[in-house]
Amino acid sequence: MMEASSLSKILYIDLDNKRYWIKERPELFKEWLGGVGVGIKLLSEECPKNIDPLSGENPIIFAIGYFNGIYPLASKTVALFKSPLTGNLGESHAGGRCGLAIRMAGYGAIVIKGSSDYPIYLVIDENGVKFRDASTLWGMSSTTAVGRILREKEGIPGIRSIMRIGRAGEKMIPYACVITETFRTFGRLGLGAVFGSKKLKAIIISGRDSLKVKDPRGYRNIYDELYNSFIKSGAMKKYHDIGTSMNVTSLNLISSLPVRNLQKTKFEGINELSGEALAEKFLGRRIACAHCPVSCIHVATLRIPYENEPYFYRIKMIPYDYEPIYALGCMLDIRSAEGFLKIMDRVEELGLDAISTGVILAWATECMEKGIITTKETDGLLLKWGDYETYIEAINRIVEMKGEFYEALSKGVEYASSKYGGKDFALSFGGNEMPGYHCGLATHIGFLVGMRHSHLDNAGYDIDQKLNAEGKKPNPKEIAKMIFEEESWRQVLSSLVVCFFSRKVYTPEVISRCFSVIGIDITPSQLKEKGIEILREKYKFKVREGFSFEKLRIPKRILETPTPQGILREEDIREGIMEYKKLLEGK
Amino acid sequence: MVKRISVVDVDLCVGCQLCMFACNRRFAEAGISRAAIFVQSVGGIERGFIIRVCRACKDPPCAKVCPTGAISKREGGGVRIDHKKCIACGNCMKNCLIGAIFWDKSLNKPIVCTYCGYCVNYCPYGVIKLEEI
Structure with missing residues (x-):
């Protein structure tokens, strides 16, 4: 059993040589707390200056902190890396189970260096790391399927997390993300592409440890105080009830919701895509991250009939939050909840960042509207607001980089607009696509x-x-x-x-x-x-x-x-x- | 009257695992290594959860396979474990149909629910309750 006050173990993994080692660095955690503090120190140590973010030299740092495993809502993991999207600092946070799994396995941080010459996945627990061949999983079209296979194969010891990339990560799309526990993501800035460049398909991590505290009575008291603040005070109710998607209504009301590539700020599809409407018609399940009672994760159930097979349905469970609704719904002026959910589903299965994808498609649509590009560039696809089926096809082409135009889109809106023009309405900041607030x-x-x-x-x-x-x-x-x-x-x-x-x-x-x-x-x-x-x-x-x-x-x-x-x-x-x-x- | 933890409605479970952490806090420790309750997904989070906790069988199979009598029947249902008699053979764990006996690695002994109900206080959605058998 570990002391709660001693966060010190750093797990180093070298993918070039398929080996690992553990270093005890308690002073690093004492000085920099953990999480992003320790993470930035490790990134600065491990990432040589001016390297290509998609080379083996780019390290991936996962870091957690003192509160993970001890206090409620301390359920996050921080990832740091050099971003292939911006060519600068890459930082991404995710919930799910990984923060707790890392702590319960006894680590404070994980540093992944080098790259494998064939697809692999890692199995991490308190005893160290196993390197496993992932060739069979490479190219699989669904991140959910990858999760299912690994779950079956690797059993259930303790709190367990399965991080994985989809096709987008494999193809090193610089805004690919890493999916964890099916519904949470390390999004933004392209951690998925860095995984892909290392041929790292997935990481399974599990742990089941306990932590000793200095003042047991004080610990229980403060825990109860926190629990009551979170649950009984109603402070978290909004996140639990409608979830972050409540923002669709509130931002629309104050004319701050970017619609149609921020041509306007009022959304005509509000009655279809508001958090309230989605909850009423599609909400299928609410889920929590490990050690968090709030359960803000909202998952829609979509029943899709097969066209040629009567009485056959595909049941999809699709997570939604405010930002994806903004980017893949409002920005593209999708006024059908089903349409939005179908795009969302595709983006999740491919493992793309929802915000970047939506902003890029919105820019491309406006380019077409303005005649900057035509169906010649898009190879026959007529991008128009609200047409979700065409957007889904465009997303498939982006990931497979079919032709020059889609290859440009696959590099982000900053790049695409420097190539084709339309910079004035290319919504990115420091190279990262714009979030949903105006x-x-x-x-x-x-x-x-x-x-x-x-x-x-x-x-x-x-x-x-x-x-x-x-x-x-x-x-x-x-x-x-x-x-x-x-x-x-x-x-x-x-x-x-x-x-x-x-x-x-x-x-x-x-x-x-x-x-x-x-x-x-x-x-x-x-x-x-x-x-x-x-x-x-x-x-x-x-x-x-x-x-x-x-x-x-x-x-x-x-x-x-x-x-x-x-x-x-x-x-x-x-x-x-x-x-x-x-x-x-x-x- | 003897009590047990019962799962009221597993579909209300959001998978927060606060019950597991609560169980561990009985020993004033953070973490989960000594928890006698476990929440896991049913083949993926999208399909919901199951809760593994002793349901206090009237004629507990785990007690029947204990070679040293370390596991004794509790009157009214359920069991008690006497760690002094336990030789850590693991038979009890293997014979629990619902996987509600866990292993304390540091002690190298089995863990089973003591029916205290502490976890129930931390289930915000009323998934579990302490009930009389």
């Missing part, structure tokens, strides 16, 4: 300055919504300060690693007390300092790989379509960015 100034400053260029970095959209509700005028300087505070604090949360949904319960004071009962003394202000330090480490990595705030491209489209704060001005955005830079650099 709430105002803080939203877009947040996307631009965020280390992942994701809505999750600093939730600028949340700042805007608060400002808008209070009728306050946004000020770039103040926004930069708020974003900086939020983003640096989020480094602490993603070092523990707790879900961002729990951020209102896991305050600096609460976290400090949680640490104390397991035998670690750290004050709320020390925690906040750590967050800033971790953020700066990430920035250091980004600068090393060529990032600069000055070079950030601002897509014209976000300045054309009004936000609830009106039309945004580029100079305000630039001012916010430079202000953020000053704070980050400590000037």
